[in-house]
Amino acid sequence: MGFFDRLGQRIAVADSVVSVGLDPDPDRLPDCVADAELPRWAFNRRVIDATHEHAACYKPNAAFYEDADGWRALEETIAYAHGKDVPVLLDAKRGDIGNTARQYATALELADAITVNPYMGGDSLAPFLQREDGGVFVLCRTSNSGGADLQDLELASGGPLYERVATLAEAWNERGNVGLVVGATNPDELAAIREVVPDLPFLVPGVGAQGGDAEAAVEHGLADGVGLVNSSRGIIFAGEDAGRGAGTDEDAYFGAAEQAARRLKERLNEHRD
Ligand SMILES: O=C(O)c1cc(=O)[nH]c(=O)n1[C@@H]1O[C@H](COP(=O)(O)O)[C@@H](O)[C@H]1O
Numbered sequence: 001m002g003f004f005d006r007l008g009q010r011i012a013v014a015d016s017v018v019s020v021g022l023d024p025d026p027d028r029l030p031d032c033v034a035d036a037e038l039p040r041w042a043f044n045r046r047v048i049d050a051t052h053e054h055a056a057c058y059k060p061n062a063a064f065y066e067d068a069d070g071w072r073a074l075e076e077t078i079a080y081a082h083g084k085d086v087p088v089l090l091d092a093k094r095g096d097i098g099n100t101a102r103q104y105a106t107a108l109e110l111a112d113a114i115t116v117n118p119y120m121g122g123d124s125l126a127p128f129l130q131r132e133d134g135g136v137f138v139l140c141r142t143s144n145s146g147g148a149d150l151q152d153l154e155l156a157s158g159g160p161l162y163e164r165v166a167t168l169a170e171a172w173n174e175r176g177n178v179g180l181v182v183g184a185t186n187p188d189e190l191a192a193i194r195e196v197v198p199d200l201p202f203l204v205p206g207v208g209a210q211g212g213d214a215e216a217a218v219e220h221g222l223a224d225g226v227g228l229v230n231s232s233r234g235i236i237f238a239g240e241d242a243g244r245g246a247g248t249d250e251d252a253y254f255g256a257a258e259q260a261a262r263r264l265k266e267r268l269n270e271h272r273d
Pocket residue numbers: 021023061091115141142143144181182183205206207208209210230231232233234
């Protein structure tokens with residue numbers, strides 16, 4: 001079964017389009033995981049225990065795992081999420097010449113889907129696109145302010161570059177495994193891109209800590225009910241208000257993550273059909 005069919009099933013079971021971002025910044029981990037052999041894995045395990053009921057997907061960002069222990073923490077995290085029947089989208093933003101991309105694409109043996117950067121063109125993405133079972137989310141209009149520097153450039157052929165990326169992504173979708181990344185901080189662009197590609201599911205990051213538009217994320221992010229709205233820090237670090245010093249109340253800390261995930265799910269569900 002293809003990734004988007006599996007994701008659709010998970011969305012139905014969890015009644016949720018929430019992607020929980022697993023970005024375990026070492027400087028923000030609570031004391032209760034500090035002595036674990038792999039603190040990031042210990043943290044993620046508790047986050048998954050607290051939030052899986054509300055999660056359509058987990059999205060670990062590779063940047064938080066790129067060191068000696070990081071890959072082990074990531075593997076444990078992915079296996080644990082799978083044990084809860086939740087798919088995993090590895091946010092790695094890959095894209096390189098074919099020979100290198102073939103190696104990057106092996107990540108799809110571990111995770112269910114990946115984010116890729118289209119800057120190097122179609123052949124750099126081919127090794128990902130060929131993996132029928134794996135989802136491939138192509139960066140289209142990112143949530144950061146600098147995203148406009150290149151992505152908004154008007155092409156001589158007409159329309160902004162991000163629309164061209166959307167059109168290309170549709171052409172790359174021969175196996176039904178392509179989605180787009182469009183930030184919730186750009187609601188107008190979200191609407192415009194949805195017009196260009198009515199059938200591609202979006203990953204919409206930028207709600208929560210970046211203050212994006214949750215309603216627009218749902219209204220334009222879903223294709224036939226399938227798509228993801230991601231929050232990372234707004235969920236996993238919601239417990240910081242509970243204090244994370246020596247006396248951290250672990251239940252309160254991870255209970256806050258559960259509440260944040262549930263609240264986001266409920267808020268998004270108000271706008272789902
Ligand atoms: O590809 C992404 O997921 C992504 C694209 C984008 O345009 N903006 C964006 O914030 N992201 C990622 O989504 C997550 C957002 O995290 P929070 O701002 O903490 O919710 C981070 O892992 C970002 O790297």
